[in-house]
Amino acid sequence: MIAEIITIGDELLIGQVIDTNSAWIGENMNLIGIKVHQITSISDDREHILKTLEEAETRADIILITGGLGPTKDDITKTTLCEYFDTNLVFNQDAYKNIEAIFLQRGYTVTELNRRQAEVPANCTPIMNLNGTAPGMWFERNNKIFVSMPGVPFEMKTMMSEQILPKFTAKLNLGFIIHKTILTQGVGESFLAKTIEDWEDSLPKSIKLAYLPQPGMVRLRLTAIGNNKAEILNLIEEQDQKLRQLIPDYIFGYDNETMESVVGNLLKKHKMTVSTAESCTGGRIAHLITSVPGSSEYFIGSVVAYSNRIKEAELGVKAESLEKYGAVSEAVVREMAEGIRRKFGTDFSISTSGIAGPDGGSDEKPVGTTWITVATPEKTITQKFLFGEHRGRNIHKAALAALNMLRMELL
Amino acid sequence: MIAEIITIGDELLIGQVIDTNSAWIGENMNLIGIKVHQITSISDDREHILKTLEEAETRADIILITGGLGPTKDDITKTTLCEYFDTNLVFNQDAYKNIEAIFLQRGYTVTELNRRQAEVPANCTPIMNLNGTAPGMWFERNNKIFVSMPGVPFEMKTMMSEQILPKFTAKLNLGFIIHKTILTQGVGESFLAKTIEDWEDSLPKSIKLAYLPQPGMVRLRLTAIGNNKAEILNLIEEQDQKLRQLIPDYIFGYDNETMESVVGNLLKKHKMTVSTAESCTGGRIAHLITSVPGSSEYFIGSVVAYSNRIKEAELGVKAESLEKYGAVSEAVVREMAEGIRRKFGTDFSISTSGIAGPDGGSDEKPVGTTWITVATPEKTITQKFLFGEHRGRNIHKAALAALNMLRMELL
Numbered sequence: 001m002i003a004e005i006i007t008i009g010d011e012l013l014i015g016q017v018i019d020t021n022s023a024w025i026g027e028n029m030n031l032i033g034i035k036v037h038q039i040t041s042i043s044d045d046r047e048h049i050l051k052t053l054e055e056a057e058t059r060a061d062i063i064l065i066t067g068g069l070g071p072t073k074d075d076i077t078k079t080t081l082c083e084y085f086d087t088n089l090v091f092n093q094d095a096y097k098n099i100e101a102i103f104l105q106r107g108y109t110v111t112e113l114n115r116r117q118a119e120v121p122a123n124c125t126p127i128m129n130l131n132g133t134a135p136g137m138w139f140e141r142n143n144k145i146f147v148s149m150p151g152v153p154f155e156m157k158t159m160m161s162e163q164i165l166p167k168f169t170a171k172l173n174l175g176f177i178i179h180k181t182i183l184t185q186g187v188g189e190s191f192l193a194k195t196i197e198d199w200e201d202s203l204p205k206s207i208k209l210a211y212l213p214q215p216g217m218v219r220l221r222l223t224a225i226g227n228n229k230a231e232i233l234n235l236i237e238e239q240d241q242k243l244r245q246l247i248p249d250y251i252f253g254y255d256n257e258t259m260e261s262v263v264g265n266l267l268k269k270h271k272m273t274v275s276t277a278e279s280c281t282g283g284r285i286a287h288l289i290t291s292v293p294g295s296s297e298y299f300i301g302s303v304v305a306y307s308n309r310i311k312e313a314e315l316g317v318k319a320e321s322l323e324k325y326g327a328v329s330e331a332v333v334r335e336m337a338e339g340i341r342r343k344f345g346t347d348f349s350i351s352t353s354g355i356a357g358p359d360g361g362s363d364e365k366p367v368g369t370t371w372i373t374v375a376t377p378e379k380t381i382t383q384k385f386l387f388g389e390h391r392g393r394n395i396h397k398a399a400l401a402a403l404n405m406l407r408m409e410l411l
Numbered sequence: 412m413i414a415e416i417i418t419i420g421d422e423l424l425i426g427q428v429i430d431t432n433s434a435w436i437g438e439n440m441n442l443i444g445i446k447v448h449q450i451t452s453i454s455d456d457r458e459h460i461l462k463t464l465e466e467a468e469t470r471a472d473i474i475l476i477t478g479g480l481g482p483t484k485d486d487i488t489k490t491t492l493c494e495y496f497d498t499n500l501v502f503n504q505d506a507y508k509n510i511e512a513i514f515l516q517r518g519y520t521v522t523e524l525n526r527r528q529a530e531v532p533a534n535c536t537p538i539m540n541l542n543g544t545a546p547g548m549w550f551e552r553n554n555k556i557f558v559s560m561p562g563v564p565f566e567m568k569t570m571m572s573e574q575i576l577p578k579f580t581a582k583l584n585l586g587f588i589i590h591k592t593i594l595t596q597g598v599g600e601s602f603l604a605k606t607i608e609d610w611e612d613s614l615p616k617s618i619k620l621a622y623l624p625q626p627g628m629v630r631l632r633l634t635a636i637g638n639n640k641a642e643i644l645n646l647i648e649e650q651d652q653k654l655r656q657l658i659p660d661y662i663f664g665y666d667n668e669t670m671e672s673v674v675g676n677l678l679k680k681h682k683m684t685v686s687t688a689e690s691c692t693g694g695r696i697a698h699l700i701t702s703v704p705g706s707s708e709y710f711i712g713s714v715v716a717y718s719n720r721i722k723e724a725e726l727g728v729k730a731e732s733l734e735k736y737g738a739v740s741e742a743v744v745r746e747m748a749e750g751i752r753r754k755f756g757t758d759f760s761i762s763t764s765g766i767a768g769p770d771g772g773s774d775e776k777p778v779g780t781t782w783i784t785v786a787t788p789e790k791t792i793t794q795k796f797l798f799g800e801h802r803g804r805n806i807h808k809a810a811l812a813a814l815n816m817l818r819m820e821l822l
Binding site: 012013014015016017018019020022023024025026027028030035036037038039040041042043048052055276278281282283284285286287289290291293294295296299300301302303304305306307309310314344356357358359391392395 | 423424425426427428429430431433434435436437438439441446447448449450451452453454459463466687689692693694695696697698700701702704705706707710711712713714715716717718720721725755767768769770802803806
């Protein structure tokens with residue numbers, strides 16, 4: 001089963017918009033076992049669209065089309081599809097109701113231009129657009145399937161996920177597909193791969209594993225395909241449990257969770273508070289924590305102590321510690337965490353001190369050297385890290401590592 | 412003059428990599444007056460590459476190819492191009508020297524696999540790759556130009572900018588092309604467009620203007636094409652000066668500058684220091700400031716005062732101000748800025764207090780309401796903003812607006 005993608009829109013060819021749709025479609029088609037053979041991007045030009053459809057039809061079984069469904073006259077995909085399938089537009093009541101509902105919600109009345117968006121080619125099965133006014137269209141001819149979707153990414157993605165992909169799996173008898181993304185922190189991709197090698201090798205054939213590395217974390221995506229939904233859900237659950245036993249310290253969350261939301265939820269659950277004393281992370285940890293809605297419930301505040309003077313005056317770091325060990329040292333980072341915890345009266349505190357770079361490194365303390373402390377009601381835990389050479393990534397990695405240390409204490 | 416882009420690589424079709432190259436190439440070809448007609452992404456498959464090249468040749472004058480130039484055996488673009496042009500690979504001494512130099516720099520010795528990267532089709536003009544081991548290739552046949560480039564974005568971009576685009580402009584007699592991007596802050600796209608309407612209408616025909624909005628700022632890109640480089644440089648300079656007179660307060664920088672680097676440079680130049688007292692921005696301003704290398708020269712530190720208790724205890728905000736006006740008020744934000752400036756002994760200080768959302772809004776103070784103060788050695792300036800409903804964007808916009816207020820005081 002071979003698919004092709006055709007993306008239509010002048011904005012793609014002049015570089016105003018990066019085509020992120022195709023990669024998403026390619027990934028998701030691939031996950032249900034359908035290979036994408038070619039992606040073709042063309043402008044809103046009648047002849048070019050017709051020719052591209054014709055060529056794609058000779059090569060592929062499924063042709064997925066995005067874009068060119070807007071209400072303005074430069075959007076000609078719908079009329080060109082009519083021409084391609086030798087049919088005409090008909091008014092669709094359900095599509096119109098959807099348009100009306102969306103306009104009502106936004107407080108507008110439907111214009112003639114938008115009313116026309118409810119028209120679809122007579123030979124297609126319309127697909128509801130839950131997030132916008134342009135319906136999708138499903139065509140079948142000579143054992144080939146054509147699907148036309150809006151180009152707006154979140155409209156297309158919802159339509160694909162909720163309607164088109166299930167329709168493919170049902171129609172082509174591909175079975176159900178379940179994903180679970182496991183988020184890990186504190187371990188590099190190659191070391192992680194080595195650690196879970198046996199588990200990976202023993203995965204059932206119906207489960208696929210993908211490594212998705214990001215700065216400061218590695219995501220593991222499990223995908224299972226099968227005909228019995230409960231069974232494959234079970235299968236994934238089983239493998240996740242095995243993995244949790246194998247690397248309990250690295251897994252911090254699932255799917256769309258973030259380190260800061262996971263930590264926030266734990267603090268809320270325990271009705272505990274936190275403060276931060278940041279040197280090398282320069283406010284990044286406080287920023288991550290406060291990017292979560294409702295974080296004022298558990299986050300009290302922070303002292304960003306970039307200069308040693310502030311470390312002494314505001315956090316009670318001893319002058320002799322600074323002199324004897326330097327600002328990037330176990331002694332100083334401990335005093336920072338204990339200082340802020342006492343001063344701000346929080347249950348937990350986090351502190352960081354390191355050399356983010358690009359300057360300031362030495363043989364003894366190269367760029368990337370970072371000390372992190374978490375102080376709890378019972379104890380003070382300190383860890384030394386050696387990140388890389390890139391300032392931005394060092395700051396981000398230190399912030400994630402610090403939050404992860406706090407998470408471990410909260411468990 | 413019509414161009415087409417062919418991107419080669421399995422990773423594009425399975426969605427592992429988003430094709431950002433094509434948009435960049437499309438934009439930059441368009442800027443020198445060459446229209447991109449089609450983008451085709453295909454896998455590393457010999458027959459498919461040959462067929463796609465053949466089809467593209469019937470439609471376009473210029474065919475730009477990226478990807479498939481790596482040293483491993485799945486990368487077959489080079490041998491397939493040999494087949495297409497009915498030629499053979501020859502060893503290129505310059506390309507080899509480049510590979511050797513890169514390996515030497517990284518402390519490796521050249522393997523046989525990498526040595527083969529110095530081979531190029533006999534009929535092409537090799538193009539040096541300043542950032543990698545795979546040379547580019549320039550072919551001409553029957554008045555058509557084919558250019559093959561590596562798929563790694565920064566290798567391709569450098570090659571395009573420094574060698575291929577100038578070669579097109581020279582060969583096709585397109586003249587020189589100069590860009591200047593003007594960065595503005597504190598004004599929305601439509602209001603900005605209205606304000607500079609007359610200036611825009613009076614732009615010489617040889618200058619094109621593009622609006623490039625980003626969260627919290629609008630970039631204006633001027634592009635001039637002409638045969639006399641000094642003349643078009645002059646032309647752009649002239650228009651920039653006119654614009655500066657028109658909107659002196661909105662323009663904060665050029666090209667790749669950032670608000671935090673511009674503010675940092677001003678502080679360094681004046682040998683002045685800054686501190687921040689952040690409520691709604693939660694450390695975002697400190698994070699932006701400290702993301703600039705060398706910021707410890709002028710940034711002393713910050714107090715993130717998320718709870719009112721910290722605003723009182725650490726920043727000297729009066730209990731009666733909090734009670735009478737609330738935390739999100741002119742009185743409180745002034746006391747915060749003056750408090751941190753005094754406490755941290757800095758020349759300047761910034762403070763923020765607002766409702767980032769999604770909760771916490773009221774009729775009187777809706778989500779997005781934000782007070783910002785900048786305290787200087789002479790005075791304290793406060794401004795009220797009403798941003799939008801999106802928490803993340805509100806925080807970022809407030810941080811940029813605050814840094815911009817500081818920038819204005821530093822001028």
